[in-house]
Amino acid sequence: MNRASSGIHTPFAATLIGSQALSADTALFRVAPEASALEALSRFVPGQFVQLSVPGAGEVPISPADLPGGDGTLELCVRRVGHVTGLLHTLPAGSELGLRGPFGTGFPIREMAGRPVLLLAGGLGIAPLRSLLFHLLRESRDFGEVTLMYGAREPKLMLFREELAALAARRRLRLYLTVDFAPQEPAGNFSCAVGLLPDLLKGFSFDAQGSYVAVCGPPALYRCLAGELEGAGVEAERIFLSLERRMRCGIGRCCHCAVGQKLCCTDGPVFRLSELKQIPEAL
Numbered sequence: 001m002n003r004a005s006s007g008i009h010t011p012f013a014a015t016l017i018g019s020q021a022l023s024a025d026t027a028l029f030r031v032a033p034e035a036s037a038l039e040a041l042s043r044f045v046p047g048q049f050v051q052l053s054v055p056g057a058g059e060v061p062i063s064p065a066d067l068p069g070g071d072g073t074l075e076l077c078v079r080r081v082g083h084v085t086g087l088l089h090t091l092p093a094g095s096e097l098g099l100r101g102p103f104g105t106g107f108p109i110r111e112m113a114g115r116p117v118l119l120l121a122g123g124l125g126i127a128p129l130r131s132l133l134f135h136l137l138r139e140s141r142d143f144g145e146v147t148l149m150y151g152a153r154e155p156k157l158m159l160f161r162e163e164l165a166a167l168a169a170r171r172r173l174r175l176y177l178t179v180d181f182a183p184q185e186p187a188g189n190f191s192c193a194v195g196l197l198p199d200l201l202k203g204f205s206f207d208a209q210g211s212y213v214a215v216c217g218p219p220a221l222y223r224c225l226a227g228e229l230e231g232a233g234v235e236a237e238r239i240f241l242s243l244e245r246r247m248r249c250g251i252g253r254c255c256h257c258a259v260g261q262k263l264c265c266t267d268g269p270v271f272r273l274s275e276l277k278q279i280p281e282a283l
């Protein structure tokens with residue numbers, strides 16, 4: 001095999017180490033890639049995605065929820081929604097997988113240096129933002145204060161809640177959680193507001209002129225969050241949103257993921273709000 005094209009056109013081999021259920025339909029998968037993938041994965045920037053292949057089913061784009069160590073192990077937080085993700089959820093540890101990438105743009109971690117960073121996650125949008133959060137915390141001397149606002153539909157759908165609460169308890173980050181509604185059930189060892197994610201921003205006191213903002217969640221939230229952020233004084237140049245489009249090749253060849261004249265897989269998935277404002281159908 002041509003080494004230059006492996007990992008781009010041809011998947012690296014990878015092994016499923018194990019998985020941990022996070023909710024009824026979402027789990028965190030730990031995946032170990034073959035050694036020849038390590039160089040490519042060492043260039044991973046939070047917000048980028050990999051094309052994960054499940055033999056016998058197909059390939060799906062997934063933004064890693066973290067690359068925790070130097071051994072290239074990936075943590076992928078995957079919701080079971082259809083054919084490929086459905087089969088992935090049935091696989092035992094030791095199963096063979098494939099990986100291409102990392103692809104696309106990530107969050108601008110160099111530009112964020114020295115600045116406070118506000119992360120806004122809705123639902124499964126916490127997955128790519130978790131890898132950014134862990135990067136900011138590991139390299140905390142290089143960044144200003146880190147704040148995470150995370151909204152889920154209801155308490156049992158709030159992913160990584162104990163992990164996030166533990167980080168907040170150790171004062172590693174300012175954490176604000178909210179759920180759309182709270183049915184009569186034990187909410188677990190954490191407390192949160194009841195309301196929509198944009199409501200958390202209303203009246204929130206922060207350094208709007210200096211902060212960088214990273215947003216990932218359901219597209220329906222984006223207009224509203226962008227309006228709140230700009231209203232608070234954050235420039236569109238410093239607001240970064242991760243877009244999700246159906247993908248096929250992942251490398252700019254098939255045009256499946258077009259966002260106006262841009263391609264989500266190569267120009268994105270992370271875009272500046274100022275860029276997206278030029279594309280009427282983007283948000």
Ligand SMILES: Cc1cc2nc3c(=O)[nH]c(=O)nc-3n(C[C@H](O)[C@H](O)[C@H](O)COP(=O)(O)OP(=O)(O)OC[C@H]3O[C@@H](n4cnc5c(N)ncnc54)[C@H](O)[C@@H]3O)c2cc1C
Nearest residue numbers: 049060061062063077078079081082083084085127245246
């Ligand atoms: C850059 C990027 C990063 C992503 N990161 C994650 C992640 O970290 N975790 C995660 O669980 N998912 C993530 N996704 C979504 C994931 O790729 C899809 O859920 C997956 O491709 C569905 O494949 P499937 O074969 O299981 O479902 P299918 O059988 O293909 O489809 C099942 C249903 O899901 C819908 N669907 C499929 N793909 C998408 C999509 N891209 N956007 C909207 N609806 C879709 C279909 O319309 C259909 O209704 C990401 C997508 C992109 C583009």
Ligand code: FES
Nearest residue numbers: 248250254255265
């Ligand atoms: S997925 Fe093929 S061009 Fe983006």
